[in-house]
Amino acid sequence: MGNTVLHKAETRGRANHGWLESYHTFSFANYHNPERMNFGVLRVLNDDTVAAGKGFGAHPHDNMEIISIPLEGDLEHKDSMGNATVIRNGDIQAMSAGTGITHSEYNKNSDRQVKFLQIWLYPNKRNVTPRYDQISLDVKERRNKFQQILSPSPDDAGVWINQDAWFHLGNFEDGIETEYTVKSEQNGVYAFVLKGSVEIEGQALETRDGFGIWDVKSLKIKSTAADTEVLLMDVPMAL
CATH class of the missing domain: 2.60.120.10 (Jelly Rolls)
Known part of the structure; x- marks a missing residue:
């Protein structure tokens, strides 16, 4: 069997901001572990739960491929490219931040939380034109x-x-x-x-x-x- 690395669930970094509970498989924000910076080009794997009526305000990214996989509830997305969409379980969202984008993700529902995976990959091309993609799968x-x-x-x-x-x-x-x-x-x-x-x-x-x-x-x-x-x-x- 080739080379392996095991990250048990309970060893992940954890951040609880009240409105957001996030578990970090790799170093992110205030969680820094030099042993857990990335897996190849996989840089971020965050397991996020957003409280009812809360969300991430507009914030910038560049030169990162950002993938969101909703697991439960509805997440409203808005960005500087003019996209305003809702993603829910069964949908996959991808953004190429490239030269720079600003976006927000919000749980508009007042009665239930949202759970989603936020995944970042380093791109193979830098400074591409920013791009947004979303599909619904069966x-x-x-x-x-x-x-x-x-x-x-x-x-x-x-x-x-x-x-x-x-x-x-x-x-x-x-x-x-x-x-x-x-x-x-x-x-x-x-x-x-x-x-x-x-x-x-x-x-x-x-x-x-x-x-x-x-x-x-x-x-x-x-x-x-x-x-x-x-x-x-x-x-x-x-x-």
Whole structure:
């Protein structure tokens, strides 16, 4: 088995701002861990819960590919490119910050929280024209298999970004075995367990655990609980 890194859920950084509770797999804001700066080009994996009626005010980014995966509730997005949208479970949002954008994300609902993953990847091209993309996917297409949700190409399934990365989401019944082929020999795979439990190349993982593996051509994955959901992020290892 190639090289691996394991990040148990309880070892993540945590920030509680009242309106926002965030768990950081990698160093972010006030959480700084020199051992956990990135996995290849994967720089940020934040597991965010936003309270009812609260949100992130307008703030800038540049030269980063930013992906949001809503897990629960509705998140309203506005940006300096004129986009005003709502993302909810089943949607995938990607922004190429490039030369610079400003955006806000807000939970307009007064009666329920929003949960979403905020993921940042370093781009393979700097100072591109900023771009916004959002799609809705049929979640039934990931039942007991992996559904591609992101790629490097506008002609491929999912949203696309300026990086040789592929994301897949799968939802599995107990005991389902599957194999994932890594897209490029330059890439590794970072798996994040959204719910349930799974074994990847024999490594047991529980809910919200992260597991990175590289220098392998494929991964054997077996769900070990009912209603297991796994995100695979296939990313270049060299910055």
